[in-house]
Amino acid sequence: MNIARVAQVEKSMRVHGQLQSVVARVHDGGYQIIDGLKRFYVARDLMMETLECRVLEIDLQQAKVLLLSYNRSGGSMEVWEEAMVLKDLMEMHDMDQARLARLTGYSRSWVSRRLALIEKLDESVCSEIKMGTLTSSHARALIRLPRGNQDAVAGAITNFNLSSRQSDTLVDTFLKAKDEDQQQYILTDPEHVLNQGYSDTRQEPYDVRLCSYGNDLMQSMVHMLRSVHILGSRLNDQRMGVLSQSERVIITPFFGKVTGSISKLSRVITEIQIHKSTQEDERSGQRK
Numbered sequence: 001m002n003i004a005r006v007a008q009v010e011k012s013m014r015v016h017g018q019l020q021s022v023v024a025r026v027h028d029g030g031y032q033i034i035d036g037l038k039r040f041y042v043a044r045d046l047m048m049e050t051l052e053c054r055v056l057e058i059d060l061q062q063a064k065v066l067l068l069s070y071n072r073s074g075g076s077m078e079v080w081e082e083a084m085v086l087k088d089l090m091e092m093h094d095m096d097q098a099r100l101a102r103l104t105g106y107s108r109s110w111v112s113r114r115l116a117l118i119e120k121l122d123e124s125v126c127s128e129i130k131m132g133t134l135t136s137s138h139a140r141a142l143i144r145l146p147r148g149n150q151d152a153v154a155g156a157i158t159n160f161n162l163s164s165r166q167s168d169t170l171v172d173t174f175l176k177a178k179d180e181d182q183q184q185y186i187l188t189d190p191e192h193v194l195n196q197g198y199s200d201t202r203q204e205p206y207d208v209r210l211c212s213y214g215n216d217l218m219q220s221m222v223h224m225l226r227s228v229h230i231l232g233s234r235l236n237d238q239r240m241g242v243l244s245q246s247e248r249v250i251i252t253p254f255f256g257k258v259t260g261s262i263s264k265l266s267r268v269i270t271e272i273q274i275h276k277s278t279q280e281d282e283r284s285g286q287r288k
Contacts (some may be wrong), residue, residue, distance in 0.1 A: 005132070009038045013046060022053045025063050031055065032165040035062050047239070061093050068104045079136040080129045083114040116143055128158065131242065137164030141171045149174070149183070159234055165193055188226040231258075238261045 012019070022036030033040055034056070043051050059068070067085050089095050089103075097115070101108040117129065117136070120143045128134040134142075141164065142150045143167055153174055157167050170190050177183045186193050205222050207213055241249070 006038050006042065010042045013039065013048075015040050018043070018052055022051050023066070024053055024058065025056045025058050033065070049244075061089070064089050064093075065103050068106070079114065079139070080117065080126065083117040084116050085110060087118050113140065118166070120147075122147045124151045125154050128154055133158050135164065138162075140164075140169050141167040143273070144171055152183075152187055155234075156190045159230055160190050162190065162194075164190050166190075169194055188223070189228065 004273075018039065020036070020039070022039055023034045024031040024036075025034055026032075031053070036051075036053075040051065056063075056066075064085050068082060086100055086104075087197055089100060095103070096107055097111050100106075101110045104111070113136075117126070117139055121129075121139060123138070125134065125142055129136075129139055134154060134157065138154070142154055145153055154170060156162070156170065162170060170186070170193070173193060174186055177186060199221075205218055207218065210218065
């Protein structure tokens with residue numbers, strides 16, 4: 001469930017109370033909510049004692065079709081939720097895409113696009129859609145990639161907050177790359193690639209005053225800075241807040257390794273770097 005949308009519903013209900021009825025059906029001696037899950041959960045968090053509810057006498061298939069119908073007018077469902085309902089109707093009620101389109105009132109292409117989210121997307125990308133960090137437009141771009149590449153490209157999209165148009169361009173560029181090194185270069189700094197364009201001959205930093213080893217050092221540091229930028233973006237990502245305690249336990253040792261490597265690197269650099277003042281002193285001594 002999209003956390004941002006839940007927050008919007010909570011803000012509205014705090015100020016205005018319940019504006020729309022929850023819709024439910026009679027099911028197994030109780031009630032099953034068809035429309036209004038966000039309102040229900042928010043009402044529970046706000047400790048509201050009652051909610052206005054419209055109760056329908058319908059079967060399971062009708063309930064699933066109504067789920068999509070209510071979403072059409074209010075946009076209350078997420079893209080992933082729509083896709084799951086359509087898949088369930090197809091598998092559990094023996095429907096094809098043409099019948100799904102007729103029953104739901106959507107076009108056949110709309111049905112096909114939603115089903116493609118489940119059939120062609122990697123599980124990790126599906127999780128991002130569930131969380132609302134990727135939109136259906138992002139998903140349509142990612143579908144064009146092999147499953148094995150989708151997670152990495154999705155990470156670049158979320159880390160650099162790329163628009164759907166930028167994501168399309170990024171996927172096009174990624175698909176044109178000739179090898180994994182070029183693909184990694186594209187994902188390391190997508191903003192530069194999108195702004196400056198990408199050619200097969202990558203413009204590595206180069207200084208004619210440096211020997212080959214010196215240029216290797218400089219280029220390695222530039223690559224490291226790009227990686228640090230990506231890590232910083234991911235550490236500041238809103239998804240950090242949804243990591244479970246067990247996930248944090250798994251990740252914590254890697255934080256220690258990163259911190260240790262950075263400390264060691266800092267000591268080495270401090271020992272070998274030549275400060276500007278030292279260089280000036282040397283030049284002054286040479287002039288004398």
